[in-house]
Amino acid sequence: xxxxxxxxxxxxxxxxxxxxxxxxxxxxxxxxxxxxxxxxxxxxxxxxxxxxxxxxxxxxxxxxxxxxxxxxxxxxxxxxxxxxxxxxxxxxxxxxxxxxxxxxxxxxxxxxxxxxxxxxxxxxxxxxxxxxxxxxxxxxxxxxxxxxxxxxxxxxxxxxxxxxxxxxxxxxxxxxxxxxxxxxxxxxxxxxxxxxxxxxxxxxxxxxxxxxxxxxxxxxxxxxxxxxxxxxxxxxxxxxxxxxxxxxxxxxxxxxxxxxxxxxxxxxxxxxxxxxxxxxxxxxxxxxxxxxxxxxxxxxxxxxxx
Amino acid sequence: xxxxxxxxxxxxxxxxxxxxxxxxxxxxxxxxxxxxxxxxxxxxxxxxxxxxxxxxxxxxxxxxxxxxxxxxxxxxxxxxxxxxxxxxxxxxxxxxxxxxxxxxxxxxxxxxxxxxxxxxxxxxxxxxxxxxxxxxxxxxxxxxxxxxxxxxxxxxxxxxxxxxxxxxxxxxxxxxxxxxxxxxxxxxxxxxxxxxxxxxxxxxxxxxxxxxxxxxxxxxxxxxxxxxxxxxxxxxxxxxxxxxxxxxxxxxxxxxxxxxxxxxxxxxxxxxxxxxxxxxxxxxxxxxxxxxxxxxxxxxxxxxxxxxxxxxxxxxxxxxxxxxxxxxxxxxxxxxxxxxxxxxxxxxxxxxxxxxxxxxxxxxxxxxxxxxxxxxxxxxxxxxxx
Numbered sequence: 001x002x003x004x005x006x007x008x009x010x011x012x013x014x015x016x017x018x019x020x021x022x023x024x025x026x027x028x029x030x031x032x033x034x035x036x037x038x039x040x041x042x043x044x045x046x047x048x049x050x051x052x053x054x055x056x057x058x059x060x061x062x063x064x065x066x067x068x069x070x071x072x073x074x075x076x077x078x079x080x081x082x083x084x085x086x087x088x089x090x091x092x093x094x095x096x097x098x099x100x101x102x103x104x105x106x107x108x109x110x111x112x113x114x115x116x117x118x119x120x121x122x123x124x125x126x127x128x129x130x131x132x133x134x135x136x137x138x139x140x141x142x143x144x145x146x147x148x149x150x151x152x153x154x155x156x157x158x159x160x161x162x163x164x165x166x167x168x169x170x171x172x173x174x175x176x177x178x179x180x181x182x183x184x185x186x187x188x189x190x191x192x193x194x195x196x197x198x199x200x201x202x203x204x205x206x207x208x209x210x211x212x213x214x215x216x217x218x219x220x221x222x223x224x225x226x227x228x229x230x231x232x233x234x235x236x237x238x239x240x241x242x243x244x245x246x247x248x249x250x251x252x253x254x255x256x257x258x259x260x261x262x263x264x265x266x267x268x269x270x271x272x273x274x275x276x277x278x279x280x281x282x283x284x285x286x287x288x289x290x291x292x293x294x295x296x297x298x299x300x301x302x303x304x305x306x
Numbered sequence: 307x308x309x310x311x312x313x314x315x316x317x318x319x320x321x322x323x324x325x326x327x328x329x330x331x332x333x334x335x336x337x338x339x340x341x342x343x344x345x346x347x348x349x350x351x352x353x354x355x356x357x358x359x360x361x362x363x364x365x366x367x368x369x370x371x372x373x374x375x376x377x378x379x380x381x382x383x384x385x386x387x388x389x390x391x392x393x394x395x396x397x398x399x400x401x402x403x404x405x406x407x408x409x410x411x412x413x414x415x416x417x418x419x420x421x422x423x424x425x426x427x428x429x430x431x432x433x434x435x436x437x438x439x440x441x442x443x444x445x446x447x448x449x450x451x452x453x454x455x456x457x458x459x460x461x462x463x464x465x466x467x468x469x470x471x472x473x474x475x476x477x478x479x480x481x482x483x484x485x486x487x488x489x490x491x492x493x494x495x496x497x498x499x500x501x502x503x504x505x506x507x508x509x510x511x512x513x514x515x516x517x518x519x520x521x522x523x524x525x526x527x528x529x530x531x532x533x534x535x536x537x538x539x540x541x542x543x544x545x546x547x548x549x550x551x552x553x554x555x556x557x558x559x560x561x562x563x564x565x566x567x568x569x570x571x572x573x574x575x576x577x578x579x580x581x582x583x584x585x586x587x588x589x590x591x592x593x594x595x596x597x598x599x600x601x602x603x604x605x606x607x608x609x610x611x612x613x614x615x616x617x618x619x620x621x622x623x624x625x626x627x628x629x630x631x632x633x634x635x636x637x638x639x640x641x642x643x644x645x646x647x648x649x650x651x652x653x654x655x656x657x658x659x660x661x662x663x664x665x666x667x668x669x670x671x672x673x674x675x676x677x678x679x680x681x682x683x684x685x686x687x688x689x690x691x692x
Binding site for chain 2: 011012014015018019022023026027137138140141142143145146148149150152153157158240243244247248251252262263266267269274277278281282285286289
């Protein structure tokens, strides 16, 4: 298993390098520089600024210097648009916000999705099964900003349970986490239901029932473990989706997380910030996928890591 | 031993043999083989949800193509005094489409309304096909059009008409971008699977690396770079607009899964017994490829196609939300829904601007998903003759 992790981390470094190179080439192939903004400065000052951000060096030199700085010092540079902030500082501020939102959304998706899936598999064909699966299908087909819009109209304006936006209190995080997690709750519910139905028809479940175990024990201890496998392998894409979805949800609810920064950085051509965030997202995604693979191997003894 | 060396068989046994063969042949002719597609269609027809979805999608596509012919209000006509008018269906028809005077008589050679005229009417740039449809619509319906049964937006534009015009863009985006992904993915996967060995290994490793790149972020990056004025001018010179870029970029993301699926299928098909059997009875290479390999690939590809279009449409909506999708004054469902989310204020609830575009999007994605699931079941060879 140790060897497996080392190999995967090696691939991660390669991927990060590819991402870095692609972003670098993209950024530098754009005509005009981030410094040529609305306010014109005199050529001398522009020259100074360029020297300060070392945009006057040849591209090859910039490429290696930036790479060395990122690898050796973990320093992603200074933001070009947000004054007095380095990219590292912006990430340090935004990451806890985005992470708590993402974790809550995933936790929500898992609890809701798993319980809905289990109930509809056990009570197959009942009204509960039908209505939950219909809701799940709707959840998959709606973009999350539409869900957010409907939820805001319902629970903020028509029936004022929650504040419309902002950050800092518990009530601020519930609606965004719901909107972010809803599509994944729907997917997980469907996956769990299919997995449960598969497992429930197997011999060892019949044996467990024949032993006289209660339905609760059989379902939670024997069946669920097998049914969890497709859900676990879906967690990788789900995490990626939550990361992406947070761009939208943070913008709607005015949450000061990384997603908002990323969109603004891309729109304003703030290269170091955008690059830093892309690298961060790649690392996150890779580590999460690694964790998913490891937990998969723990859940299913038949899976061999190599 | 060749036939000429064989001793001549007795006439009686020969004729008996011949009769047996003829009987066999007649029997064989009576058995009608059910092709994969006929069989699949039979099974699909039994799936009511999939058939309803298919019908809905066909009707929707037809309506989208024929939009200029329908009695709708001009989608860009702004009636500021009616801004945020709530949905109303009484009366069902109103005369809101004002056809300007003194035309088209001034130019008898050009029976279709001129572009300047159409712009003034609030339709935006149209091609020849749409202009002829519009001319037909004027002849049939005159100034009558549907009332705003889905309400009006911030500028008093009719949402119902905009939904139809948005359907054209959304469906086109979904279809074309998916086809781009399909072409790249199928060629890549087929080549990797066919060549096998080390080439296959390297090609699939590249796919693995690309899989773990959060492409959506790179795409946002690319599109925002392409959005800067300088690049826009450059692209306009080459005749590329943002929609084209969108197609290419989406194609570049969604081909990965397709490549994996097709490669897996090709690898397993190559060693499949029925391919071997076809080779043994002397089928030509072409026949094996087109008769045995391609149909088996095609079923996977079609299923994947119907399941990717909704993803692409969602992605377009997502980009529209970030202001990176379809450019105004063009409309797509994603853009319309985004406009709805933007005008949510505590002062008034303009629910129709969120609900109707969301509904249009959701129903279409529903239908595509159901149809995809239905096709997967119908084309599954294990379900054959059931």
